[in-house]
Amino acid sequence: MAQDGMFTISEFAELSGITRSNLLYYDAIGILKPAYRAGNNYRLYSSRQLELINAILSLRSMGLSLDAVREHIPNRTPENTLDLFETQIKALSAKIDDLLQLRExxxxxxxxxxxxxxxxxxxxxxxxxxxxxxxxxxxxxxxxxxxxxxxxxxxxxxxxxxxxxxxxxxxxxxxxxxxxxxxxxxxxxxxxxxxxxxxxxxxxxxxxxxxxxxxxxxxxxxxxxxxxxxxxxxxxxxxxxxxxxxxxxxxxxxxxxxxxxxxxxxxxx
Structure with missing residues (x-):
């Protein structure tokens, strides 16, 4: 561990189950930026960000696009999350209908x-x-x-x-x-x-x-x-x-x- 409550990118990747390259990509597109950058430009992540990355991965597992996740993360409220979920439920229902028709x-x-x-x-x-x-x-x-x-x-x-x-x-x-x-x-x-x-x-x-x-x-x-x-x-x-x-x-x-x-x-x- 880099310091109390902080993790290097490799440590954070291992703890969160996400690859180092994905963390770099999430940083580049603004979904999850490191909590702190050391003088040597090392990325450091906080223990609280472990909860945040879990939320991000959960949203992705629900089929939400990276753009939708990026838009939602800084605007999280119960109301906004409900709106997001209801929109995704409708989208998934349409996909299910298409898949059922295809199976038929x-x-x-x-x-x-x-x-x-x-x-x-x-x-x-x-x-x-x-x-x-x-x-x-x-x-x-x-x-x-x-x-x-x-x-x-x-x-x-x-x-x-x-x-x-x-x-x-x-x-x-x-x-x-x-x-x-x-x-x-x-x-x-x-x-x-x-x-x-x-x-x-x-x-x-x-x-x-x-x-x-x-x-x-x-x-x-x-x-x-x-x-x-x-x-x-x-x-x-x-x-x-x-x-x-x-x-x-x-x-x-x-x-x-x-x-x-x-x-x-x-x-x-």
């Missing part, structure tokens, strides 16, 4: 792969589905314009409302267009997330699985094949057509094995 997206992606990895396309089948919440893009485009630019425009919309980039997305062809065979009519994109206010209804769905080499392929042939299967099985549409890619660039290296899923709610004629 990953879980949905994983479940999609599990359910579809052994599908042998082409395949037409019937599914019974529960209601699924989705976010529909506010912009629509004609089918030929559901291209790279439109795709990234939709992703931007998702980011604006806090939807993770990891969320699975799909395309919609409106029922009126499908019944008229107008595959170039306006359609939309959607994201499979609980943050949406729309939904894919529950009930019986006709489903067509096909192999697709490109997300932006011309899907007209798939749509027409889907409608032929619907008619052949004495079914009729009762809602929009949805297009998803259960196995895509994320999960399958071979583009010839990318899986497209076309499905729509139907009823018996």
């Amino acid at each position: 997206s990953i879980e949905k992606r994983a479940e999609t792969i599990r359910l579809h990895k052994d599908i042998k396309a082409p395949l037409f089948t019937i599914e019974v589905r529960s209601t699924e919440t989705i976010f529909i893009g506010r912009l629509c485009a004609s089918a030929p314009n559901l291209d790279v630019a439109y795709f990234h425009s939709f992703l931007k919309q998702c980011r604006e409302v806090g939807i993770s980039h990891a969320t699975q997305i799909g395309q919609i062809v409106f029922m009126e267009s499908a019944l008229a065979g107008s595959w170039d009519a306006a359609g939309c994109m959607y994201a499979k997330t609980n943050k949406g206010s729309d939904n894919i209804e529950e009930g019986m769905f006709a489903v067509l699985f096909e192999l697709s080499q490109d997300y932006f392929d011309d899907n007209h042939a798939y749509y027409e094949k889907f409608m032929r299967h619907v008619s052949k099985n004495s079914l009729e549409l009762r809602g929009n057509i949805y297009i998803e890619y259960p196995l895509d660039e994320m999960s399958e290296n071979d583009p010839k094995k990318h899986l497209v899923k076309i499905f729509s709610p139907v009823r018996q004629r």
Whole structure:
């Protein structure tokens, strides 16, 4: 110990559990300056500063930035500390919401792969589905314009409302267009997330699985094949057509094995 109640920087670092380099940095940015500088420019810290460094480390462990800590240290009062904590609680709650959404997206992606990895396309089948919440893009485009630019425009919309980039997305062809065979009519994109206010209804769905080499392929042939299967099985549409890619660039290296899923709610004629 340098003198009664005072510690050299090395002693203070050992007692506080913070590195010497961090103490030098805290000194440089004004978070914790030595209590005294000796004539040889040695930094000396007081025993009271052990309590202060513990408070600083506690604030940092709560996720507070160095700037927030630096601003708070000279302005500590119960009221200011409560304000600081309440602000941090809100920030942490937002992060928790984002992490929960990200986990949900990953879980949905994983479940999609599990359910579809052994599908042998082409395949037409019937599914019974529960209601699924989705976010529909506010912009629509004609089918030929559901291209790279439109795709990234939709992703931007998702980011604006806090939807993770990891969320699975799909395309919609409106029922009126499908019944008229107008595959170039306006359609939309959607994201499979609980943050949406729309939904894919529950009930019986006709489903067509096909192999697709490109997300932006011309899907007209798939749509027409889907409608032929619907008619052949004495079914009729009762809602929009949805297009998803259960196995895509994320999960399958071979583009010839990318899986497209076309499905729509139907009823018996």
